[in-house]
Amino acid sequence: xRAPLRRxxxxxxxALVVFVCSTAPVYWMVTTSFQRGTDITAPTPTFHPFGxxxxxxxxxxxxxxxxxxxxxxxxxxxxxxxxxxxxAVLAAVAVARFRFRGRAxxxxxxxxxxxxxxxxxxxxxxxxxxxxxLVNTVLGLVLVYLVxxxxxxxxxxxxxxxxxxxxxxxxxxxxxCSRASAFRRITFPLMAPGLVATGVFAFIQAWxxxxxxxxxxxxxxxxxxxxxxxxxxxxARGTDWGGVMAGSTLMAVPVVVFFLLVQTRLTRxxxxxxxxx
Amino acid sequence: MPVSTPVVPGTASPVxxxxxxxxxxxxxxxxxxPALPYLLLLPATVVLGAMLAWPLVRLVLxxxxxxxxxxxxxxPAAFVGLDNYARILDDPQFWAVLGRTVAFCGVTVALTMVxxxxxxxxxxxxxxxxxxxVGIGLMLAWAMPPVSATxxxxxxxxxxxxxxxxxxxxxxxxxxxxxxxxxxxxxxVAVAALVVVWMGVPFVAFTLYAGLTQVPREVxxxxxxxxxxxxxxxxxxxxxxxxxxxxxxxxxxxxxxFRVFTPVYVLQAAGGSARDTNLVGVFAYRIxxxxxxxxxxxxxAVVMVVLTLALTAVYLRQMARQEDV
Numbered sequence: 025x026r027a028p029l030r031r032x033x034x035x036x037x038x039a040l041v042v043f044v045c046s047t048a049p050v051y052w053m054v055t056t057s058f059q060r061g062t063d064i065t066a067p068t069p070t071f072h073p074f075g076x077x078x079x080x081x082x083x084x085x086x087x088x089x090x091x092x093x094x095x096x097x098x099x100x101x102x103x104x105x106x107x108x109x110x111x112a113v114l115a116a117v118a119v120a121r122f123r124f125r126g127r128a129x130x131x132x133x134x135x136x137x138x139x140x141x142x143x144x145x146x147x148x149x150x151x152x153x154x155x156x157x158l159v160n161t162v163l164g165l166v167l168v169y170l171v172x173x174x175x176x177x178x179x180x181x182x183x184x185x186x187x188x189x190x191x192x193x194x195x196x197x198x199x200x201c202s203r204a205s206a207f208r209r210i211t212f213p214l215m216a217p218g219l220v221a222t223g224v225f226a227f228i229q230a231w232x233x234x235x236x237x238x239x240x241x242x243x244x245x246x247x248x249x250x251x252x253x254x255x256x257x258x259x260a261r262g263t264d265w266g267g268v269m270a271g272s273t274l275m276a277v278p279v280v281v282f283f284l285l286v287q288t289r290l291t292r293x294x295x296x297x298x299x300x301x
Numbered sequence: 302m303p304v305s306t307p308v309v310p311g312t313a314s315p316v317x318x319x320x321x322x323x324x325x326x327x328x329x330x331x332x333x334x335p336a337l338p339y340l341l342l343l344p345a346t347v348v349l350g351a352m353l354a355w356p357l358v359r360l361v362l363x364x365x366x367x368x369x370x371x372x373x374x375x376x377p378a379a380f381v382g383l384d385n386y387a388r389i390l391d392d393p394q395f396w397a398v399l400g401r402t403v404a405f406c407g408v409t410v411a412l413t414m415v416x417x418x419x420x421x422x423x424x425x426x427x428x429x430x431x432x433x434x435v436g437i438g439l440m441l442a443w444a445m446p447p448v449s450a451t452x453x454x455x456x457x458x459x460x461x462x463x464x465x466x467x468x469x470x471x472x473x474x475x476x477x478x479x480x481x482x483x484x485x486x487x488x489x490v491a492v493a494a495l496v497v498v499w500m501g502v503p504f505v506a507f508t509l510y511a512g513l514t515q516v517p518r519e520v521x522x523x524x525x526x527x528x529x530x531x532x533x534x535x536x537x538x539x540x541x542x543x544x545x546x547x548x549x550x551x552x553x554x555x556x557x558x559f560r561v562f563t564p565v566y567v568l569q570a571a572g573g574s575a576r577d578t579n580l581v582g583v584f585a586y587r588i589x590x591x592x593x594x595x596x597x598x599x600x601x602a603v604v605m606v607v608l609t610l611a612l613t614a615v616y617l618r619q620m621a622r623q624e625d626v
Contacts, residue, residue: 038423039431046438049499050445052464053453065462111345118341130342137353139613141560143582144602147589148360149352171352174345232446234563239590250448257452258570265456272449283444284437 050276057081057270064265080270084256087267089244093252096241097231099162100248104169104230105223108177111170113219116181117207121190137175146239153240160246168236173226184218185211224286231279249275357606364599373593385600394576395584395601402559402581405490409561410554412498417505417550422535424506425513436507443503451567454496458482460572483568486577493578496564501557505550512546513539555612560605562586581605 056064060077063070084090118124119131149168150159158164188211196206234250241247247255253271364385366378389395420439424432442450457464466477483489516539524534540547562582569575575587585605589598 035423035426036431039427039435042420042423042435043438045499046435046442046503049450049453049457050441052457053449056456069462069464069467111348114341115345118338122338124335124338127338130346133349136610137349139556139610140353140357140606141556141582141609143560143562144585144605144609145353145356145360146586147595147598147602148356148363151359151363152352152356167348167352170348174349178345228444232448234446234448235566235586238566239586250446253448253452254567254570257455257567265459265462268452269456272452276445276449279446280441280444284440 050280053269053272053276056265057273059266061264061266080266081274083264083267084270084274087256089247089252090271092245093247093249096162096246097249100165100169101227101230103162103166104173105226107166108170108173108226109181109219109223112174112177112181112222113185115174115178116185119178120182120185134175134178137171142172143235146235149236150239160241160243165237165240165248168240169230169233172233173229176229177222177226180222181215181218184215184222187218188214221286224282228279228283360599360602360606363596364603366596368594368596368599370593373595378596381596385596386604388597389600389604398579398581398584401490401579405494405561405580406555406558409494409497409501409558410551412494413501413505413554413558414547414551416498416502418509418547420502420506421509421513424510439503439506442499443507445500447500447563448567450500451496451564454492454499454564455483455568455571458492481572483571483573486574489568489573489578493561493564493568493580496568497558497561501554505554508550509543509546512543516542552613556609559609559612 055071057080058074058077059070060079115130119127153159153164153168156164158167192210192214193203193206196210197203201209232250233248234254237248237251238254241251244255253268253275256271257268365380365382366372367381367384368378372378420435424435427435445453458466460466460479460481460483463482465482466480469475469477469480482492520538521534524538529537560582561580565578565580565583566586569578569583575583579587581601582605585598585601588601589595
């Protein structure tokens, strides 16, 4: 049954409008980052994508703390992902595979933790970290980010573990596997796509986070990329839009690409996890 | 149950309805003993306790003491009871900030939900190719770091070289050359709202689209045979199926938009008076860090936590109903 032509045209037009509204700011960021200063400040904006200069990027990459901020961001983000997945897998197995006193309490706690606005805790967390000499350290920021991502990762992975029928593990144990090795050989590989997807989301959270990084990493050499970018943006006072846009692009593009790459995998992972055993 | 994956500025949030696998956890009697689940939970519990429970306790303790600049340099912090709370409740600026935050939250949530629903319905009606196009577009907006996204919108609204002023002037809507969007508090908050909605719509749209694919086609067809028009089908068939999801998404959006920080902070640095444009999160931050009144800032933060938890009672009830916890 084919829809009438008029309806199809209207739908296509609506789709284009949504696409343009979503992507226009991103396009504008990228195209500005390749333009010469004179084009950026010209009375008529340049819309075509080929501004033809890499000067803005050269400027940004050479500008003071960019390489250091990139390194800080990478170390903080990767540490957060690895630790979060490790702690969350253990907790998810406990919640999905065991009945024990306090289980419901733990699950409710994980849910309530989601509700507490982290922004409200900035001040007291700074005090806590200060007491432990962890201000301006990677470990300090990673510990904070774990609180951000743990509830979400535990909750998601719990679903993936539960999605693997426990009978499979039991069968392996009858065949002589120990409990740990049954999990390692059966459940773990089956939930791998879920782990990847969950890890990517944790990555994006940590990579993008701004408020805590701003307060906890308050030295120029310890700042992460978002803080570096905002310092550049506020310092440039609108005079160096090309540089600021190049910085924004450098920070955003890896995340966006990553996100697009795993998205297919993510839907598959979630679908696999959702298969009822 | 649709599966959604929140990636929202500065928050992590649960996947409402992660796959409801088998509901038969094995008994702990098999091996490993009764202590095993507790050992498995220990690391996560320690981190959450040290980095969340303890800071929360400290926050409350801080809010009932006197803690300003002098105390930072070693003066003892005297217990002052609820003085800090009395101080903020007497402060007209606090009420202005709270009112502004509630209005901001209401408007942005309404816009995000309406636009998200419309986009989800559109995706459901499109063919594969166009759906992919819309999906990629949404994904781009969704994955943008909030700092980058805000800076880009700041650039689009820039006073001298901004795209908006150029387009408005060129289209004959008036002379907008040199118009400052961030100087006026109302248009400042409107720009911040635009950023928040732009970043928030993709998540709502994707989640609702996943929900739409679960609405049984037979029921929709039956309604059509019974003579229900498209609007009636949407209202009487689709919406009831999506109701739990709509409730959860609305609750989450309220949560996230109530505590918006980054867009406001970044735009304030670009222009505009912080005093007239603060939302509650930035307000607490500025009192603490800017004015060194950590005690008053803590009191504002406690009020913020209490209000948030009250707002999300709905959400928690919904979750509890869906999960046999």
